[in-house]
Amino acid sequence: MAQKITKRSEDYSQWYLDVVKEAQLAEHSPVRGSMVIKPTGMALWENMRNALDHMFKETGHENAYFPLFIPKSFLSKEAQHVEGFAKECAVVTHSRLKSVEGGVEVDPDSRLEEELIVRPTSETIIWDTYRNWIQSYRDLPILVNQWANVVRWEMRTRLFLRTMEFLWQEGHTAHATREEAVAETKQMLEVYRSFAEEFMAMPVITGVKTASERFAGAEDTYCIEALMQDGKALQAGTSHFLGQNFAKAFDVTFQDKDGEHKHVWATSWGVSTRLIGGLIMTHSDDSGLVIPPKLAPKQVVIVPIYRSDEEQDLVLAYGNALLEELKTKGIRAHMDTRDTYKPGFKFAEHEARGIPLRIAIGPRDVQNNKVELARRDTFEKQLTDRDGIADTIANLLETIQNDLFQRALQRRNDMTTEVESYDEFKQVLDEKGGFIYAHWDGTAETEERIKNETKATIRCIPFGDSEGGKCMVTGKDSPKKVLFARAY
Numbered sequence: 001m002a003q004k005i006t007k008r009s010e011d012y013s014q015w016y017l018d019v020v021k022e023a024q025l026a027e028h029s030p031v032r033g034s035m036v037i038k039p040t041g042m043a044l045w046e047n048m049r050n051a052l053d054h055m056f057k058e059t060g061h062e063n064a065y066f067p068l069f070i071p072k073s074f075l076s077k078e079a080q081h082v083e084g085f086a087k088e089c090a091v092v093t094h095s096r097l098k099s100v101e102g103g104v105e106v107d108p109d110s111r112l113e114e115e116l117i118v119r120p121t122s123e124t125i126i127w128d129t130y131r132n133w134i135q136s137y138r139d140l141p142i143l144v145n146q147w148a149n150v151v152r153w154e155m156r157t158r159l160f161l162r163t164m165e166f167l168w169q170e171g172h173t174a175h176a177t178r179e180e181a182v183a184e185t186k187q188m189l190e191v192y193r194s195f196a197e198e199f200m201a202m203p204v205i206t207g208v209k210t211a212s213e214r215f216a217g218a219e220d221t222y223c224i225e226a227l228m229q230d231g232k233a234l235q236a237g238t239s240h241f242l243g244q245n246f247a248k249a250f251d252v253t254f255q256d257k258d259g260e261h262k263h264v265w266a267t268s269w270g271v272s273t274r275l276i277g278g279l280i281m282t283h284s285d286d287s288g289l290v291i292p293p294k295l296a297p298k299q300v301v302i303v304p305i306y307r308s309d310e311e312q313d314l315v316l317a318y319g320n321a322l323l324e325e326l327k328t329k330g331i332r333a334h335m336d337t338r339d340t341y342k343p344g345f346k347f348a349e350h351e352a353r354g355i356p357l358r359i360a361i362g363p364r365d366v367q368n369n370k371v372e373l374a375r376r377d378t379f380e381k382q383l384t385d386r387d388g389i390a391d392t393i394a395n396l397l398e399t400i401q402n403d404l405f406q407r408a409l410q411r412r413n414d415m416t417t418e419v420e421s422y423d424e425f426k427q428v429l430d431e432k433g434g435f436i437y438a439h440w441d442g443t444a445e446t447e448e449r450i451k452n453e454t455k456a457t458i459r460c461i462p463f464g465d466s467e468g469g470k471c472m473v474t475g476k477d478s479p480k481k482v483l484f485a486r487a488y
Contacts, residue, residue, distance in 0.1 A: 005352070007286050012230045017159065019280055022352040023289035026159050033157040033164035037273070040353065043297035045167060045273055049147065051199050051295070052169065052271070055191050061143040061171060066125055068148075069116040074124035077249040081123060084216020088152040090118040090164075118151040123217065123242070123268055126172045127250040134174060134264060137256050141184075142174040160277035161234075161488055168272035174247075174264045176254065181265035182220075185241040188269040189222045192237035200275065201292040201405035202226050202282045203412050204236060205435070205483060207460030212444050215268075219243035225459040225483065227412045228281035231433025233459050233485035236278050239269035277488075282408050283377070289354030290377055292404050293397040300326060300393060301355045302335040305343050305362040318366045322359070322389065329390040331397070351376060356400050357393060377404055418481065422472045425484070429456055435485050439478035441471035449473065450484070459483045 005018040020026055025041035028034075037045065053063070069092060075082040093115050098107040119125070126144075133139060147169050157163050171188060175181040189206060196204045204224040214221035218240040226236045247253070247263040255261055283290040293299050302323060304315040319335050326333040336346050343360070350358055358374040365371055369386045373393070377400055384392055415434030419425045425438055440446060440458065450473065451457050466480040 005286060005288055008229065013158075015286070016277075016281060019284050019289050019352075020159050023354055025276065025280075025289070028159070031164075033154055035159050035163050035165075037167075040297060041276065044276060044279075044291065044295060047295045047297060048195075048199070048275060049169070052191075052195055053145075053147075055195060056145050056169075056171070059143075059187060059191065061145045061173075063147065064144045065146055065148065066122050066129065068119055070119050070122075070125045072115045072117055074128060075117060077124065078217050078246055080245070081217035085120045085152075088120050088154070090151045090153055092116040092118065119148070120150055120152045121268075121270075122146060122148070122150075122170055122172065123246055124250075127246040127252055127266070130172075130174055130264075131250055131252045134252055134254050137176050137254055140174060140176045140254060140264065141180060143171075143184075144173065145169055145171040158277075160273055160280070162274075166273050168270050170268060170270040173267045174252070175266070176256065176262075176264065178243075178265050181243075181267050182241055185220070185222060185239045185267045185269070188267070189224065189237070189239040192224050192239065192269075192271060195271075196224055196226065196236055196275075197405065199292065199294045200279050200282070201294075201401055201408060202236070202278060203405065203409040205460065205462055207462040207483065209238075209460060210444075210447060210458050210482075212447060213458065215240045217242060217245050218268075219245070223460050225435075225485075226278055226282065227415060227435055227485070228278070228488070229411065230281070231415055231486070233435065233487040234274070234278045234281070235459070235487065236275060237269075237271040240267060242266035242268060283404055284354070287348075288352030290404070291354040291356060293356045293401050296332065296354065296356050298332055298334045298355050299397055300331055300333040300357045300359060301350045302333065302359045302361065303343055303346050303350070304335065304337065305360060311363045314363060314366055315361055319361055322361070322371070322386070325390050326393065329394055331390065331393060347374075356397060375400060377407075420469070420472060425456075425472055426454055429454055429484075429486065433486065435459075435483055437466075437481040438472045438484055439469040439480075440482050441474050441476035441478055443474075446471060446473050454486075456484045456486050459485050459487060 004022055006014040008015045024038050026035045026037045029036045094106045094110045096107050096110040097104040149165055149167050151165050154162050154164050173184050193204055193206050196202045204226050206224055209221040220241040222239045223235055224237045226234045228234055244263040246266050252264050253261045302319050304319045306312045306315045323333055323335050356376050360372040370383050371386055372383050374381045417428045418437040461482045468479050471478045
């Protein structure tokens with residue numbers, strides 16, 4: 001099975017698509033730019049969603065749901081917002097079809113009085129709703145999250161990384177003060193950082209976007225940036241401080257304790273199925289998908305090996321007892337009992353699908369009360385005692401989780417460079433890639449020049465202190481180095 005996967009060194013883009021295909025995560029749909037998420041891919045997204053949903057609720061948030069369709073006039077109320085999304089919107093103009101010879105066509109008599117936008121994001125319809133929910137300071141804060149799908153009319157698409165329709169969550173909160181809203185924005189960024197590093201085993205850099213890179217309609221956009229194996233960056237999550245822009249656009253006010261009417265302060269934040277693309281490109285190899293155990297739909301697969309009916313009965317009984325013991329321990333385990341495939345094929349298939357740990361058992365293992373363990377991330381094998389196996393496997397899964405993070409962190413560190421001059425910047429970018437720290441004079445003109453000349457963008461202005469210096473392009477003063485990379 002692994003022979004079907006292109007090597008990363010030969011064609012990284014094709015390797016990525018091959019991994020998605022052979023791991024059976026998703027496939028292209030009949031609708032251009034859209035994808036079908038297959039059961040394995042959906043199970044992976046559900047594990048991500050469940051972990052994040054728990055983290056959201058631990059921080060006081062509740063789930064709600066808002067309409068898929070947004071009146072066109074709503075997007076006109078916040079100028080920056082509509083400008084940012086205007087070219088990506090899908091528009092519904094009619095309400096029905098009619099039968100004609102050979103098929104159907106749009107009924108011209110069903111044209112809508114006002115066109116509806118298929119949501120590219122939900123700020124506008126949510127803030128129109130919040131106007132009805134908020135009258136007093138007693139109604140604040142509102143801490144709401146939505147799990148949904150959105151549509152952005154992308155011209156160049158790639159499974160999970162960029163599709164016209166994708167799944168995501170979007171949090172939308174309302175606060176009485178600026179300070180509360182800023183604190184919320186930073187808190188949710190920390191949730192994303194924690195999830196990326198602790199569950200995805202994907203190290204990230206946190207920081208704030210430049211003005212030209214921030215979300216349309218936001219005062220500040222905070223982000224987590226990850227580095228993929230090919231040296232390109234991936235924006236893995238964003239948290240936006242919206243100020244009072246949407247509250248003013250939709251006239252959302254509250255009466256404070258002194259009886260004064262004020263506009264509320266807002267945030268929004270989100271991650272999407274793009275995280276699956278990030279996970280693939282952080283950990284996977286030329287044999288296929290590698291999944292951190294915390295998120296793996298199946299953490300362990302048991303492959304029984306036998307030649308006769310007598311051996312089959314013996315090995316399957318041994319395997320089923322092992323399976324139940326693992327499940328009792330809370331380990332997501334599965335036994336592959338398909339008779340139509342040989343063990344070698346099964347090994348390759350489970351490797352391509354990224355199952356973290358494989359257990360092979362044969363008649364001799366049963367006689368010796370042993371099992372053979374094989375790690376997906378390193379291909380290391382070990383023969384171990386059957387007694388206490390659940391604890392052994394639980395500990396090994398934790399080790400794999402930690403090792404994946406440390407390997408990704410070491411790779412990122414190895415692919416991170418600090419430069420002082422523009423010539424050095426361009427040389428590192430072309431020869432090595434990765435993250436580059438460099439001084440920038442803070443102007444949009446210099447930022448745009450660098451982007452046009454090198455295709456590298458400022459991924460973020462990292463949190464934390466660094467020494468001041470001179471912009472690598474203009475020589476003007478710069479308070480700190482910022483993070484550059486070519487990106488997905």
